[in-house]
Amino acid sequence: MTKTKIRNMExxxxxxxxxxxxxxxxxxxxxxxxxxxxxxxxxxxxEHTYRPNIYAVNQNRKLTKTxxxxxxxxxxxxxxxxxxxxxxxxxxxxxxxxxFSAHGSAAxxxxxxxxxxxxxxxxxxxxxxxxxxxxxxxxxxxxxxxTLIFDSSVDELGLAFVGSDNVQFTTHIAxxxxxxxxxxxxxxxxxxxxxxAHRRRQAYINAMESFGHTSHVVxxxxxxxxxxEIGRLGGHDALARGRFATNTVLCSNDRLAIGLLTxxxxxxxxxxxxxxxxxxxxxQDGHPHSRFTCPPLTTISHDYxxxxxxxxxxxxxxxxxxxxxxxxxxxxxxxxxRDSA
Amino acid sequence: MTKTKIRNMExxxxxxxxxxxxxxxxxxxxxxxxxxxxxxxxxxxxEHTYRPNIYAVNQNRKLTKTxxxxxxxxxxxxxxxxxxxxxxxxxxxxxxxxxFSAHGSAAxxxxxxxxxxxxxxxxxxxxxxxxxxxxxxxxxxxxxxxTLIFDSSVDELGLAFVGSDNVQFTTHIAxxxxxxxxxxxxxxxxxxxxxxAHRRRQAYINAMESFGHTSHVVxxxxxxxxxxEIGRLGGHDALARGRFATNTVLCSNDRLAIGLLTxxxxxxxxxxxxxxxxxxxxxQDGHPHSRFTCPPLTTISHDYxxxxxxxxxxxxxxxxxxxxxxxxxxxxxxxxxRDSA
DNA sequence: CTAAATCCTTTACGCGCGTAAATTTTTGAT
DNA sequence: ATCAAAAATTTACGCGCGTAAAGGATTTAG
Numbered sequence: 001m002t003k004t005k006i007r008n009m010e011x012x013x014x015x016x017x018x019x020x021x022x023x024x025x026x027x028x029x030x031x032x033x034x035x036x037x038x039x040x041x042x043x044x045x046x047e048h049t050y051r052p053n054i055y056a057v058n059q060n061r062k063l064t065k066t067x068x069x070x071x072x073x074x075x076x077x078x079x080x081x082x083x084x085x086x087x088x089x090x091x092x093x094x095x096x097x098x099x100f101s102a103h104g105s106a107a108x109x110x111x112x113x114x115x116x117x118x119x120x121x122x123x124x125x126x127x128x129x130x131x132x133x134x135x136x137x138x139x140x141x142x143x144x145x146x147t148l149i150f151d152s153s154v155d156e157l158g159l160a161f162v163g164s165d166n167v168q169f170t171t172h173i174a175x176x177x178x179x180x181x182x183x184x185x186x187x188x189x190x191x192x193x194x195x196x197a198h199r200r201r202q203a204y205i206n207a208m209e210s211f212g213h214t215s216h217v218v219x220x221x222x223x224x225x226x227x228x229e230i231g232r233l234g235g236h237d238a239l240a241r242g243r244f245a246t247n248t249v250l251c252s253n254d255r256l257a258i259g260l261l262t263x264x265x266x267x268x269x270x271x272x273x274x275x276x277x278x279x280x281x282x283x284q285d286g287h288p289h290s291r292f293t294c295p296p297l298t299t300i301s302h303d304y305x306x307x308x309x310x311x312x313x314x315x316x317x318x319x320x321x322x323x324x325x326x327x328x329x330x331x332x333x334x335x336x337x338r339d340s341a
Numbered sequence: 342m343t344k345t346k347i348r349n350m351e352x353x354x355x356x357x358x359x360x361x362x363x364x365x366x367x368x369x370x371x372x373x374x375x376x377x378x379x380x381x382x383x384x385x386x387x388e389h390t391y392r393p394n395i396y397a398v399n400q401n402r403k404l405t406k407t408x409x410x411x412x413x414x415x416x417x418x419x420x421x422x423x424x425x426x427x428x429x430x431x432x433x434x435x436x437x438x439x440x441f442s443a444h445g446s447a448a449x450x451x452x453x454x455x456x457x458x459x460x461x462x463x464x465x466x467x468x469x470x471x472x473x474x475x476x477x478x479x480x481x482x483x484x485x486x487x488t489l490i491f492d493s494s495v496d497e498l499g500l501a502f503v504g505s506d507n508v509q510f511t512t513h514i515a516x517x518x519x520x521x522x523x524x525x526x527x528x529x530x531x532x533x534x535x536x537x538a539h540r541r542r543q544a545y546i547n548a549m550e551s552f553g554h555t556s557h558v559v560x561x562x563x564x565x566x567x568x569x570e571i572g573r574l575g576g577h578d579a580l581a582r583g584r585f586a587t588n589t590v591l592c593s594n595d596r597l598a599i600g601l602l603t604x605x606x607x608x609x610x611x612x613x614x615x616x617x618x619x620x621x622x623x624x625q626d627g628h629p630h631s632r633f634t635c636p637p638l639t640t641i642s643h644d645y646x647x648x649x650x651x652x653x654x655x656x657x658x659x660x661x662x663x664x665x666x667x668x669x670x671x672x673x674x675x676x677x678x679r680d681s682a
Numbered sequence: 683c684t685a686a687a688t689c690c691t692t693t694a695c696g697c698g699c700g701t702a703a704a705t706t707t708t709t710g711a712t
Numbered sequence: 713a714t715c716a717a718a719a720a721t722t723t724a725c726g727c728g729c730g731t732a733a734a735g736g737a738t739t740t741a742g
Contacts, residue, residue, distance in 0.1 A: 021732095024729065027729095033690085034690085056396075056727070059394065059699090118395050228633045292599050293603075294635040296603065349697085366720095369700085397700090
């Protein structure tokens, strides 16, 4: 490993004894050159460290090998986790993923998309903020860049949508709760940022009706992404004013549930499904932290692997030229039965 | 807003009535052209949407405007939060931050640095994995790229180090615990990934000695970044075998404490500082989740703002040519007194 | 062994912009 | 109005690589 520094492809081509255009061909697709040629190049690569200048490369390509991944809030471990799995799959497919977070703000989201456009990415995996998103900005972006929407659906936007089946989520866990105790109330934010929340509320109402129970939706105030605190404050309020009609609460998402658990603790309410427990609490999302709440949170988990695999493969099909009608794919979740409900 | 599409700077210059070199000058530093000229360019910019091609720009610059931010594990909200504040400061300073995570693996970390090198960043803010990092790879990288190390110190590596004052962290919270109840035991991983853990253990031992108490270190097995689970399993073991000599446990970090809280819950042990509580548990880090554990976790919080401000400003000084001797800056933390201890 | 097909080489141009040098225009103070 | 300084313009080259065209070399099929 002499590891001589090479300045450009010209020099590297000279050293490897191959012409520059052929070397260029190799870097764009190693299998496009004859095995013997390929071996000579790779031998030179072992001796001397050289990588094509990505700026020069991208300047002369219509489509870059960059994939943008945009999530609304990277501080939320749920998004961090899904971003991680997406990233990994992109790398394995030979692309260069770049990660962005809107940090919960629509202005940031628009700015991120603007910067992303300048990167001329081959494609983008976008989880929109939701309600607060600048819809026009999203549409304009999707017209210019092959974009696959995930997590939070926006009708007919982009190439396709891949996310979790919120109706199945809520129906499934509501069914579980009904079968194992009192029918659940539904605990949610009054003005959720994410459209999934509306699907979940409606699914709850429908499920309760089909099970022959009355539905009780408890909506609490609060704006923004400090969801645990909204759940805690709203939980205190709901508990103090007896707004939960039964001893079982199904939360719209895990972060809200975590806040509610804190409120229960602060009020001395024992949470769980034992005979001495005062209230059952369940969440939805399979948040990485849900295993470690006290008590561990019963929830329904996203199928991270299937969601990311489906999203990435749909995007790659589009990048490679396949034209398919807009389609929404929703992946079922798996119930995680734990001690909280 | 006619928003005509412009193909290149040549076209844009023609439209704005200014020569291309001057327009180029403007984009590199708007204040470097005469106010009247600047106004004409910005007027054209309002009419027609145009941004210089970043690939062509970066090809012809020695140093790009890119800043790399590398953290060991983005799924950990602590790192996500610090990354967010760093990102924001870079943007405000006119740079383009790009975020990377080593996903807890040294191989990934080396790969990230390799890709980063190809981006020719103006500078890098790097939080190394720690013990498992490929030290040689880090050193090689720091020779090529102006790199500021944060969070996890590596002696004399890069431009400088900025992080939290682990000694102050542990001393301060140990003091608090001693003054308000039984002296704490120290709960940690036997082979922690992060060197901060060693400083904290040593600070604990020193603090206990100076306070006139015996120190009790409980080290538990477990590898990797599933720290809550390690804390939970290790907690069960320590509790079952009576390894905690007092009723107070200071954990090496919040994630471990969160796992221990779960173990306590699962064993029916009441955590808190009330007369009916069996055990006090404290953490260290001010993890975003610590407010919502049950009970809320007493901990000592990183000063995210000061750490990120110090780190970013030190990097920018170096980028702008200031040569300063290697220096380690350690920021004090703030005690968050909550119910767990 | 010959012909056809494949792969490589040479040559050449272009991408969009940074940047330097020489020249012209504008500015601001006298 | 005069003149030096400041700023803009013109001209020109180079960055590192993609890519096309034409011809030569090598491989594969028959």
